[in-house]
Amino acid sequence: MVYPVVEHFYTLQGEGYWAGKPAYFIRLGGCDVGCTWCDTQYSWRKEGWPKVTPEEILGWVRNTAAVHVVITGGEPTLHCLDALIAAFRSEGYFTQLETSGAYPPPTVLPDWITLSPKRFKLPHSAWYAHARELKVVIHARSDLDWAEAQMRLCRNDVHAFLQPEFYRPEALGWILEYIKLNPHWRLSLQWHRYLGIP
Numbered sequence: 001m002v003y004p005v006v007e008h009f010y011t012l013q014g015e016g017y018w019a020g021k022p023a024y025f026i027r028l029g030g031c032d033v034g035c036t037w038c039d040t041q042y043s044w045r046k047e048g049w050p051k052v053t054p055e056e057i058l059g060w061v062r063n064t065a066a067v068h069v070v071i072t073g074g075e076p077t078l079h080c081l082d083a084l085i086a087a088f089r090s091e092g093y094f095t096q097l098e099t100s101g102a103y104p105p106p107t108v109l110p111d112w113i114t115l116s117p118k119r120f121k122l123p124h125s126a127w128y129a130h131a132r133e134l135k136v137v138i139h140a141r142s143d144l145d146w147a148e149a150q151m152r153l154c155r156n157d158v159h160a161f162l163q164p165e166f167y168r169p170e171a172l173g174w175i176l177e178y179i180k181l182n183p184h185w186r187l188s189l190q191w192h193r194y195l196g197i198p
């Protein structure tokens with residue numbers, strides 16, 4: 001099994017529950033969800049990236065002090081992730097998967113699933129039982145109602161985050177107001193963008 005790797009880097013997780021945690025990111029190529037405001041459009045292409053084995057990827061991570069690995073995209077579940085997740089698990093890494101849920105979950109589940117559902121292509125229903133974290137990007141005010149409906153599909157102990165779309169400054173105001181009235185949500189900011197790190 002080989003994976004198309006767009007980029008990989010050791011940095012801090014900038015978003016959601018694990019914000020501030022040092023993490024090794026593996027960004028896989030390919031996404032057909034089509035979010036109009038996507039900040040990683042360069043990763044949509046599925047082909048043309050270096051094809052890398054799980055063992056090679058593990059080698060990159062082993063060269064750092066990372067204990068937390070993030071598999072992201074693109075939409076990483078376009079690929080069969082079983083071999084990659086199993087490789088990380090076999091060496092004791094805490095593995096976080098960031099997904100829109102557009103495709104069914106892998107057979108080998110990671111330690112932590114961050115489900116970031118998109119209105120452009122709805123998640124496969126199997127994700128809701130597995131997601132430990134729900135992260136909804138708010139671009140329009142109506143996204144708040146949609147986020148609430150998504151949360152109702154998740155397990156009771158899900159950690160729920162609303163994140164303003166970076167180039168939509170008014171979204172932050174909507175979220176602050178909404179969270180104070182609906183305290184089961186928390187704010188997620190893209191700290192890496194404010195800090196100027198990958």
Ligand code: SF4
Nearest residue numbers: 031033034035038074
């Ligand atoms: S799912 Fe993620 S990578 Fe795909 S278009 Fe949406 S924001 Fe971009």
